[in-house]
Amino acid sequence: MELFKQFTFDSAHFLPNVHDGHKCKAIHGHTYRLVVYIDGPLDPHLGWVMDFADLKRVVDPIVKTLDHHLMNDIPGLENPTCERIAIWLWDQIKPQVPLMSKVELHETPTSGAVYMGK
Numbered sequence: 592m593e594l595f596k597q598f599t600f601d602s603a604h605f606l607p608n609v610h611d612g613h614k615c616k617a618i619h620g621h622t623y624r625l626v627v628y629i630d631g632p633l634d635p636h637l638g639w640v641m642d643f644a645d646l647k648r649v650v651d652p653i654v655k656t657l658d659h660h661l662m663n664d665i666p667g668l669e670n671p672t673c674e675r676i677a678i679w680l681w682d683q684i685k686p687q688v689p690l691m692s693k694v695e696l697h698e699t700p701t702s703g704a705v706y707m708g709k
Contacts, residue, residue, distance in 0.1 A: 598625040600658040604671040630692035673698040677706040
């Protein structure tokens with residue numbers, strides 16, 4: 592069974608390695624939508640794979656470190672492309688949520704990245 596929970600946060604960033612004149616070279620912000628996927632067996636007694644409240648308890652503090660911050664200032668996110676943010680989120684969440692199977696990060700309503708580990 593696969594389940595998911597969505598989170599949103601607003602953050603600013605800039606991409607220091609793109610060419611001069613690229614619109615993402617300047618500081619700008621996005622409303623990100625993060626979807627965390629859990630994959631595991633259905634507990635026959637409880638009737639779920641994982642309690643959504645337990646997942647929220649893990650992910651909320653991680654999202655809070657990004658919300659309304661300049662991501663370039665966060666260690667490990669000095670070049671915060673959507674792909675690198677997805678990997679960073681995976682690295683923060685996975686040790687605490689072993690059943691996590693992927694993260695899906697939407698930078699805009701039409702663009703994003705999916706990361707399923709290495």
